[in-house]
Amino acid sequence: MMSCAPKALREAEEVVAQADSMRAAGQMYGIDAGDSATLAQAYETLGSLSLFNFHFSPSYAHACYHYGKLLRAKEYPVEAMQCFINATHSRTRDYHILGRVYSNMGDIAHLAGEFPLAYDMYERSGQMYLHNGDSLLYYYDLYNMAFELAEQGKKEKVYKLIHIIENHTDDKNLLTLAFAPKAIACKNEAQYDSMLYYTGLALEYQQYEPCILLCRAQAYSFLGQKDSAIFYAQQVTTQSESLFELNNALYILTNDDNSKDIAAVREVAAERSDTQKLLEIRQGKLSQAVQLLEQDLHRKPDLAWLYAIIVTLLLVGSVIGLYIYKKRQKHQLLSQHISALENKTETTIVQMRQQVEERCLVLMRSSSLKKDLQWNDYEALCHFTNQQFYFLADKLQQKGLSEKEIRLCILSLINCSYDTMAEMLFYAPNGVGKFKLRVAKKLGTTAKKMREFLIDMAILG
Numbered sequence: 001m002m003s004c005a006p007k008a009l010r011e012a013e014e015v016v017a018q019a020d021s022m023r024a025a026g027q028m029y030g031i032d033a034g035d036s037a038t039l040a041q042a043y044e045t046l047g048s049l050s051l052f053n054f055h056f057s058p059s060y061a062h063a064c065y066h067y068g069k070l071l072r073a074k075e076y077p078v079e080a081m082q083c084f085i086n087a088t089h090s091r092t093r094d095y096h097i098l099g100r101v102y103s104n105m106g107d108i109a110h111l112a113g114e115f116p117l118a119y120d121m122y123e124r125s126g127q128m129y130l131h132n133g134d135s136l137l138y139y140y141d142l143y144n145m146a147f148e149l150a151e152q153g154k155k156e157k158v159y160k161l162i163h164i165i166e167n168h169t170d171d172k173n174l175l176t177l178a179f180a181p182k183a184i185a186c187k188n189e190a191q192y193d194s195m196l197y198y199t200g201l202a203l204e205y206q207q208y209e210p211c212i213l214l215c216r217a218q219a220y221s222f223l224g225q226k227d228s229a230i231f232y233a234q235q236v237t238t239q240s241e242s243l244f245e246l247n248n249a250l251y252i253l254t255n256d257d258n259s260k261d262i263a264a265v266r267e268v269a270a271e272r273s274d275t276q277k278l279l280e281i282r283q284g285k286l287s288q289a290v291q292l293l294e295q296d297l298h299r300k301p302d303l304a305w306l307y308a309i310i311v312t313l314l315l316v317g318s319v320i321g322l323y324i325y326k327k328r329q330k331h332q333l334l335s336q337h338i339s340a341l342e343n344k345t346e347t348t349i350v351q352m353r354q355q356v357e358e359r360c361l362v363l364m365r366s367s368s369l370k371k372d373l374q375w376n377d378y379e380a381l382c383h384f385t386n387q388q389f390y391f392l393a394d395k396l397q398q399k400g401l402s403e404k405e406i407r408l409c410i411l412s413l414i415n416c417s418y419d420t421m422a423e424m425l426f427y428a429p430n431g432v433g434k435f436k437l438r439v440a441k442k443l444g445t446t447a448k449k450m451r452e453f454l455i456d457m458a459i460l461g
Helices: 007-024 036-050 052-074 077-088 095-111 114-130 135-151 154-168 172-177 179-188 193-203 209-222 226-239 243-254 263-271 273-297 301-365 369-373 378-388 392-400 404-412 418-425 427-441 448-459
Strands: none
Touching: 007 052, 036 052, 052 077, 052 154, 077 095, 077 273, 095 114, 095 273, 114 135, 114 273, 114 448, 135 154, 135 172, 135 179, 154 172, 154 179, 172 179, 172 193, 172 418, 179 193, 179 209, 193 427, 209 226, 209 243, 209 448, 263 378, 263 404, 301 369, 301 404, 301 448, 369 378, 369 418, 378 392, 378 404, 392 404, 404 418, 404 427, 418 427, 427 448
């Protein structure tokens, strides 16, 4: 059956669905990252249609994510950030895609050196994943949050988050990544041997992230081991995309004794004008992207939407009010009927309770209690109890009580004395109280309230 949706919409949704499949298969964002023009067209199409109908929002959010990811890979962080922001405004309920969107916004903020802002984005991402049940991705965001806290020198909070990760997941990749924030936190405490220890563990597990390499280079530099510091700093310059990591690596390459002025870094940067130019361009773009994000976070609400919602609510309220007015008499009659039924039910319960009390009193005063209860035949006893007390024996059996415990409950309901109970249960008189206490606890009540509990069970079930 052919869809009645516009052709442009169907084609755009097909492109987004294909991008979703590629991402799920791990094929997205390679060298060419798919057909950029097709994805861009889908993003524009869904964006224009989403202005008129919220039905298109879920697909639009996916298009925003995929196109933003593509732009980010092509070194257009400002445009990518705008796509991610549009995704957060799309009113989608796909929390998984929103988690990925916020995570990418955190990545851009981190590269710009805005660590508190990056932390905030990763925290939002984690909330989305948690809401969607993506527990592993949630723990990855906890790692990202720990990384941002480490950059801010908040060691205790870093170790608290890492402790949560280590105690709730067995993902080996995540557990080895957790060495990085620990190493950075140690740097801020001037614990250089610990930096080497954690970075060494990460390298053993083949974690060659630039942040790990930089921490190791800095540790060697602080400890005065020049050759090792230079070796790892050179690897950072060839792998990192972060301005701060690159500048720190350049600093190590020219200041192995950590004593020269920052002017030495600028001299090397001047010699490497191509690198410095790229760094400045990238930093400028990242700063603009962060400004765009901050403006969005502090923007005033769109009052036009608020007015539209208020008018809609007033119209809906008027319709509902008219409907309620017309149906008020029926509701009143229904309420009266329900009240009458409740009163009738309450009266019935009172009558049933009186019947139970009267039957208990007759049995308690009987001179042949065992015979009246058919005490020596357990099945006959249960049958008699069910007939007289509304299937109480069956209800007690469903509670998992033993034969002897059910006999005690029957005697307690009849309000027999402890001496009578001891005689009929073949139990020591001074032990009946403790036995009754255990049975009451098993029923979920107390020995004092046990009889009232049994009456309620007989009447109400």
